[in-house]
Amino acid sequence: MHDDDTIAYFTERNSADVVIARMANAKNPRLAEVMRSMITHLHAVVKEVEPTYEEWEQAITFLTATGKMCDDKSQEWILLSDVLGVSMLVDAINTRRPSGATENTVLGPFHVDDVPERETGATISDDGKGEPLVVSGRVLDIDGKPIAGAVIDTWQASHDGFYDNQQPDVQPEHNLRGIFRTDAEGRFRYRTIKPCHYGIPDDGPVGKLLEGLNRGNVRPAHLHYIVRAPGYETVTTHIFVKGDPYLDQDAVFGVKESLIVDVDHHDDPAKAAALGVADPFWTVETDFVLTPAKSA
Amino acid sequence: MHDDDTIAYFTERNSADVVIARMANAKNPRLAEVMRSMITHLHAVVKEVEPTYEEWEQAITFLTATGKMCDDKSQEWILLSDVLGVSMLVDAINTRRPSGATENTVLGPFHVDDVPERETGATISDDGKGEPLVVSGRVLDIDGKPIAGAVIDTWQASHDGFYDNQQPDVQPEHNLRGIFRTDAEGRFRYRTIKPCHYGIPDDGPVGKLLEGLNRGNVRPAHLHYIVRAPGYETVTTHIFVKGDPYLDQDAVFGVKESLIVDVDHHDDPAKAAALGVADPFWTVETDFVLTPAKSA
Numbered sequence: 001m002h003d004d005d006t007i008a009y010f011t012e013r014n015s016a017d018v019v020i021a022r023m024a025n026a027k028n029p030r031l032a033e034v035m036r037s038m039i040t041h042l043h044a045v046v047k048e049v050e051p052t053y054e055e056w057e058q059a060i061t062f063l064t065a066t067g068k069m070c071d072d073k074s075q076e077w078i079l080l081s082d083v084l085g086v087s088m089l090v091d092a093i094n095t096r097r098p099s100g101a102t103e104n105t106v107l108g109p110f111h112v113d114d115v116p117e118r119e120t121g122a123t124i125s126d127d128g129k130g131e132p133l134v135v136s137g138r139v140l141d142i143d144g145k146p147i148a149g150a151v152i153d154t155w156q157a158s159h160d161g162f163y164d165n166q167q168p169d170v171q172p173e174h175n176l177r178g179i180f181r182t183d184a185e186g187r188f189r190y191r192t193i194k195p196c197h198y199g200i201p202d203d204g205p206v207g208k209l210l211e212g213l214n215r216g217n218v219r220p221a222h223l224h225y226i227v228r229a230p231g232y233e234t235v236t237t238h239i240f241v242k243g244d245p246y247l248d249q250d251a252v253f254g255v256k257e258s259l260i261v262d263v264d265h266h267d268d269p270a271k272a273a274a275l276g277v278a279d280p281f282w283t284v285e286t287d288f289v290l291t292p293a294k295s296a
Numbered sequence: 297m298h299d300d301d302t303i304a305y306f307t308e309r310n311s312a313d314v315v316i317a318r319m320a321n322a323k324n325p326r327l328a329e330v331m332r333s334m335i336t337h338l339h340a341v342v343k344e345v346e347p348t349y350e351e352w353e354q355a356i357t358f359l360t361a362t363g364k365m366c367d368d369k370s371q372e373w374i375l376l377s378d379v380l381g382v383s384m385l386v387d388a389i390n391t392r393r394p395s396g397a398t399e400n401t402v403l404g405p406f407h408v409d410d411v412p413e414r415e416t417g418a419t420i421s422d423d424g425k426g427e428p429l430v431v432s433g434r435v436l437d438i439d440g441k442p443i444a445g446a447v448i449d450t451w452q453a454s455h456d457g458f459y460d461n462q463q464p465d466v467q468p469e470h471n472l473r474g475i476f477r478t479d480a481e482g483r484f485r486y487r488t489i490k491p492c493h494y495g496i497p498d499d500g501p502v503g504k505l506l507e508g509l510n511r512g513n514v515r516p517a518h519l520h521y522i523v524r525a526p527g528y529e530t531v532t533t534h535i536f537v538k539g540d541p542y543l544d545q546d547a548v549f550g551v552k553e554s555l556i557v558d559v560d561h562h563d564d565p566a567k568a569a570a571l572g573v574a575d576p577f578w579t580v581e582t583d584f585v586l587t588p589a590k591s592a
Contacts, residue, residue, distance in 0.1 A: 009544075009549075009551050009552055009553050010381060010384050010388075010549040010550075010551065010552070011388070011552075012385065012388040012389060012392070015381050015384070015385045015388070015549075016381070018381065018549060019380060019381040019549065022509070022511050022545075023509045023510075023511065025510045026508065026509045026510050026511075027507070027508055027509070027510045028508040028509070030351075031505075031508045031509060032509060033345065034345050034347070034351070035505075035509065037340075037341045037344040037345050038341050038345075039380055039381070041337035041338070041340055041341050042337070042380060042382060043381065043382070043385055044333075044337055045333045045334050045337050046382060046385045046386060046389065047385070047389070048333040049329065049330050049333050049334075050389050051330070051386055051389075052390065053386065053390060055326075055330070056377070056382075056383075056386045060371070060373045060374055060377065063359075063362070063363065063373050064363050064366045064371070064373050065363070066359070066363060067359065067360050067361070067362055067363010067364050067366070068363050068364070068366070070360045070363070070364070075356070075360070077356045077359045077360050078356055081352070081356065084315060084335055084338060085306060085311050085312070085314065085315035085335070085339065086338060086339070086342060086352075087352075088306050088311070089308065089311045089339055089342045089343070090342060090347055090349065090352045092306075092307065092308040092311070093308060093342065093343070093346050093347075094348065094349060096308070209327075209331075211323070212322065212323060212324040212327045213318070213319045213322045213323070213324070213327060213328060213331065214319075214321045214322050214323045215318050215319065215322075248305075249318075253306040253311075253314060253315065254306075255305050255306065256305055256306070256307075257305050
């Protein structure tokens with residue numbers, strides 16, 4: 001037994017210190033480090049907010065429901081992390097890059113792994129729905145030198161705002177997904193459709209939270225990319241369509257200034273024919289700038 | 297559309313501000329106030345801890361499993377709130393009382409409502425297992441005047457460390473539970489057994505967390521009380537047994553200095569017979585001091 005004078009029992013004043021002191025002999029030092037920060041800030045929140053018992057119960061109910069909502073098809077906790085900006089912050093912290101390099105943004109839940117590679121210039125629109133868009137650009141190193149053989153993994157939502165794996169009975173498998181490879185000059189080119197904004201799921205606790213905060217659930221129009229090349233850090237990012245009305249309201253905070261690109265409208269039957277698209281059509285040209293891999 | 301210059305897109309630096317700005321038009325201002333504090337501190341945690349993607353995934357997995365663990369019989373989120381000291385902090389904030397008044401502590405998950413009232417001096421040990429204990433005391437106002445007709449609602453774990461509702465097939469219903477009423481001099485008295493320390497559930501994610509932190513799951517021996525009287529603030533509290541080896545290790549931080557009481561051992565057959573208990577036996581004497589109800 002300790003002398004009573006040396007025991008610090010829990011008080012409103014010392015609360016976080018008492019809880020943290022209990023981890024002094026943690027088996028997992030990193031877990032203790034994370035929990036030290038978490039407990040410090042969690043107690044600060046309670047002291048700032050001074051919740052009533054009823055509010056505490058509401059919080060317990062919300063947190064419980066968020067876990068219950070998770071299944072094979074939806075991950076409500078990731079959605080909560082997304083709408084609170086936590087996913088983007090973790091992404092930002094893990095992908096600090098020098099100025100001029102392509103910035104990262106969130107992967108999102110809709111990437112799939114087993115997508116076939118397609119020929120330069122091919123279309124990824126297997127259902128043919130939407131306004132034609134030709135995407136082209138280069139993959140470069142930070143000094144502006146082309147990277148040949150870089151792999152571009154792209155995916156996007158349909159004209160109606162759904163990914164193929166959200167609508168397995170409606171869209172062909174791998175619709176609006178494709179893997180491309182850069183040529184000797186670092187160039188890539190493919191055909192697709194102009195992306196549209198869409199809403200993230202709002203049928204669970206996160207939807208109710210957004211409703212209470214009068215926040216929308218819309219993501220502005222974007223194309224997803226993972227760009228890989230041996231010896232370079234992999235970039236996971238989007239490009240966003242300049243002028244989209246939801247750019248400043250992205251429900252998951254994925255927009256970065258450097259990722260907003262011009263998407264140009266064309267009415268030019270000859271050029272359309274040359275590119276293999278119907279007229280009128282859209283084009284976007286974007287470069288990806290990679291930094292050396294950290295292990296390199 | 298806003299002018300691009302006025303749009304603050306998410307960056308590592310401004311992350312919390314951007315998320316908070318999105319709640320400017322919240323329908324529920326209290327929710328926005330709570331979320332403002334929560335988002336500020338949550339982003340501070342992420343910036344302090346700099347989690348890897350893998351650690352973020354571990355957090356998502358833990359939070360999801362904590363919700364999945366909840367059912368009719370167990371509430372893992374309340375357990376997590378308890379072991380992080382949040383339940384005690386919410387309790388402390390909602391029950392600030394003047395010096396001399398009985399302090400609150402956590403209700404815990406084992407209280408039941410429909411317990412019968414028993415006569416002064418009656419036993420609440422319906423299975424007769426454990427070392428006899430006689431509990432007596434008074435209910436007083438803050439000036440030391442007795443409160444007649446105050447209601448004492450008490451419950452405790454068995455000699456084996458389980459509440460009756462954790463062992464419906466082993467213990468009689470309402471074993472070690474009772475409602476008593478103070479006499480004209482504010483006195484109450486009943487018989488029970490000396491409480492033992494016991495472990496909180498450790499079969500879920502919270503148990504794994506405690507394991508990783510090398511923290512025990514034990515609660516020191518205690519008796520639960522809710523004390524009510526018309527015109528006074530209801531007190532929800534425990535008394536703890538002085539000398540219990542787990543007083544400074546309570547898994548839920550419920551111990552307060554003022555709630556630790558002497559439990560005295562007696563070997564006195566005549567006194568035992570007078571009190572209606574087997575010899576040897578234990579006694580504890582404790583007063584509850586109530587403050588005026590806030591609406592009074």
